[in-house]
Amino acid sequence: MNITEAKQKFIEQWGILATQWGINRTMAQVHALLLISDKNMSTDDIMAALSISRGNANMNVRELMNWNLVRKVIAPGDRKEYFTAEKDMWKVAMNIMEQRKKRELDPMVKLLDELSKVEGDKRNPEIKSFADSMNNIKKFSEQADKIMGVMIKAEENWFWGSFLKIFK
Amino acid sequence: MNITEAKQKFIEQWGILATQWGINRTMAQVHALLLISDKNMSTDDIMAALSISRGNANMNVRELMNWNLVRKVIAPGDRKEYFTAEKDMWKVAMNIMEQRKKRELDPMVKLLDELSKVEGDKRNPEIKSFADSMNNIKKFSEQADKIMGVMIKAEENWFWGSFLKIFK
DNA sequence: CTGAATTTTCAATAATTATTGAAAATTCAG
DNA sequence: CTGAATTTTCAATAATTATTGAAAATTCAG
Numbered sequence: 001m002n003i004t005e006a007k008q009k010f011i012e013q014w015g016i017l018a019t020q021w022g023i024n025r026t027m028a029q030v031h032a033l034l035l036i037s038d039k040n041m042s043t044d045d046i047m048a049a050l051s052i053s054r055g056n057a058n059m060n061v062r063e064l065m066n067w068n069l070v071r072k073v074i075a076p077g078d079r080k081e082y083f084t085a086e087k088d089m090w091k092v093a094m095n096i097m098e099q100r101k102k103r104e105l106d107p108m109v110k111l112l113d114e115l116s117k118v119e120g121d122k123r124n125p126e127i128k129s130f131a132d133s134m135n136n137i138k139k140f141s142e143q144a145d146k147i148m149g150v151m152i153k154a155e156e157n158w159f160w161g162s163f164l165k166i167f168k
Numbered sequence: 169m170n171i172t173e174a175k176q177k178f179i180e181q182w183g184i185l186a187t188q189w190g191i192n193r194t195m196a197q198v199h200a201l202l203l204i205s206d207k208n209m210s211t212d213d214i215m216a217a218l219s220i221s222r223g224n225a226n227m228n229v230r231e232l233m234n235w236n237l238v239r240k241v242i243a244p245g246d247r248k249e250y251f252t253a254e255k256d257m258w259k260v261a262m263n264i265m266e267q268r269k270k271r272e273l274d275p276m277v278k279l280l281d282e283l284s285k286v287e288g289d290k291r292n293p294e295i296k297s298f299a300d301s302m303n304n305i306k307k308f309s310e311q312a313d314k315i316m317g318v319m320i321k322a323e324e325n326w327f328w329g330s331f332l333k334i335f336k
Numbered sequence: 337c338t339g340a341a342t343t344t345t346c347a348a349t350a351a352t353t354a355t356t357g358a359a360a361a362t363t364c365a366g
Numbered sequence: 367c368t369g370a371a372t373t374t375t376c377a378a379t380a381a382t383t384a385t386t387g388a389a390a391a392t393t394c395a396g
Contacts (some may be wrong), residue, residue, distance in 0.1 A: 003295050006286040010302070015281050020272055024384070035303050038294065043343080053386045058344065079341055079394075087301070089308035096327035104188055110179050118174040126206065127171050133204050133255070134178070140273030192354070211373080221356045226374065247371055264353075 007036055011050075026052060027060040034085035039072045042080045068095045094152050101148045101168060105141060112138040175204055179218070194220060195228040199237055202253035208241045210248045236263045262320050269316045273309060280306040 001009075011032040018028030033049055034041060037090060046057045059081055065069035073082045078159070086092055116134035120127040169177075179200040186196030197218055202209060209217070214225045229251055232238035234334035237260060241250045254260055288295040 001282075001286060003286055003288055003292075003298060006283045007298065010279075010283055014274070017171055017272055017276060020190050028383075035305075036298055038297050054343085055345080055387065059385090062344090081343080087304070089305055093308070093312075095395055104185055108181070108185060111178070114169075115174045115178055118169060118171055124171075129206050130171060130175065130204055136255070137203075137257055140261070144261075167262050194354075213375085223357065223375080224355055227355090230374090249373080 030060045040082035040084045202316045208250035208252045266320045
């Protein structure tokens, strides 16, 4: 397999994997493309590399910037904007976690909070059981939230190292 | 808010959250329904509760069984099959992790393995850079894989407890 | 300022994914 | 075995999501 084939295969597979995680396939492909590219790329470069439209390229690049996975780079003396991806996979994973935590876990904890205050007599088994379920899920969510928070803050490698040491 | 409203709201929101994770909304709703249900439910019960067709109910219940999130229960003297969900959220999370690890992380590590053996002269910067990227991502994936493996095996509460203690 | 280069928006459309429901297959009480 | 009850399949269709590409908006060199 030569380098061009390998790159194509990686981009393709990264896209497929992404769809299983609820991420737009093209967005993942743009990400993959920038991940394995030495050079910063313009919207036109991305359009050409992935055979997608300008609107599509623009939209997905901006979405990747929202996730802090891609940065805009301006080349002096050039009107075009160029893009580059965060290459450190630990940071990539942490950024994704951080965004998902903010967008999904936080609202869920809020909802569970409300729902655990359901009206009605706690001696009614149905109500008791439901309130228990909510508390149960809430506790779990809060723990997950806490752990993600700690991991996100701990960006140093020593953390990753010690984490691995403990759990082999 | 009364108990019926609360249950409906929970099912609805759980479904919305799930779509962001690449999970079929109806599947998540069936899961939520069984999670907060005291009683075991038949396909007909699920159809009625969520206003979905028989085929849809059947398909999603079976998919949830593949994920080890739902079990079939047979009631003596009854032809119908009933279903019940795993209620322990720790186990729920571990089952989901285990399945995703098997279905997604494992194939990814395999792909990266192949791609890091890309042909060509390593003194060519493009090839060198690509091989480095692959190794980088592979190392990260293997670490993630290892950690998930350890977490899945450690089903006891002491683990969860000590995990929290270490990282506050 | 001007206007060409570039980016962004968004309605129309294409592609993908989920759902229905009837037919086929299976199960099991009698 | 039989046949009614139940589960499963799957082609047709509905619903959702992604993409296009041209028009509008923005940017900035001169």
